[in-house]
Amino acid sequence: MSKESAKLSSALENYLEIIAFIQKEKKVVRVVDIANYLGVKSPSVNIAIKLLAENGFVEHEKYRCVELTPKGEKIAHEVQEKHDALFSFLNQLLFVENFVAKEEACAIEHVVSDETISRLKNLFLYLKNSVFTNKKKLTEFRDFLLNNKVRD
Amino acid sequence: MSKESAKLSSALENYLEIIAFIQKEKKVVRVVDIANYLGVKSPSVNIAIKLLAENGFVEHEKYRCVELTPKGEKIAHEVQEKHDALFSFLNQLLFVENFVAKEEACAIEHVVSDETISRLKNLFLYLKNSVFTNKKKLTEFRDFLLNNKVRD
């Protein structure tokens, strides 16, 4: 019952993302690592892994390590890209503090299209290259952003 | 078992948002209207209404109409504000097409802080007032945005 084109849930996308991250860091991905990084218990990881394996996103032999398939890697990479774009935008342009920017990027990354992300990246580029061309201009903008609270 | 400070789920926030919307449009909010607007069946609405009523966000007498309490109105208004800010940003600045912008605003509105929204609004203001100060500049930016695809 593996649907080729099925859209993954946020939760499952997150699993792929974290698996890719651990793979880069430690080469070998154990269930326990995934559980720790995501702050869930290992049986939850098991269920997720089973679903991901059924749909060809990971390979997993019982009691052994987890590996992304090319298909899984692709998704993981796309989500990571979105995360990075969103985080930079929130953190470097809107000056949202690290922790919050990370959390919000983590939530938004699963609900926004590639196209929108591409445009956000371009906006960021444009502002860096053509508007906030030096430190002073960026600082002025920062002050504007932080002081000029918009009211309802 | 009503927790005063409990954070509402995206789904329940959506119910409040749509109830406010219908209230404005038609004065009287029926279960069937909510179901139609949200694309769910009426028993689902019932369950949601019950939860919202238990926590003081709506009032609802059996077989009668649904009304927001001030507490419910407050949340509905906040979510609506976020929606509008996100929609404008996506649609007017990133030129994301209406339908997509609406969909994405609808998803993001539940996972982003007031603070981030306030900054997004300010960014938008700043760009309108100090960067894209005439039609030509905005059009140039639009071209940049749409042509200059960012690659991975």
Added chain:
DNA sequence: AAAAAATATTAGTTTTATCTAAATTTATTT
């Protein structure tokens, strides 16, 4: 190599959000 520790899996539960089908209540029409 046996015992202990760590890790993984299974089984069963909970919560949230949806559904269908059936029953109940309210509103409308004849």
Added chain:
DNA sequence: AAATAAATTTAGATAAAACTAATATTTTTT
């Protein structure tokens, strides 16, 4: 005012994503 239609509610089911407790397997230590 009865009959019909519309709307609401109840009851019961399903799926996703988490949990705990218990079991199984693998790894490490002695």
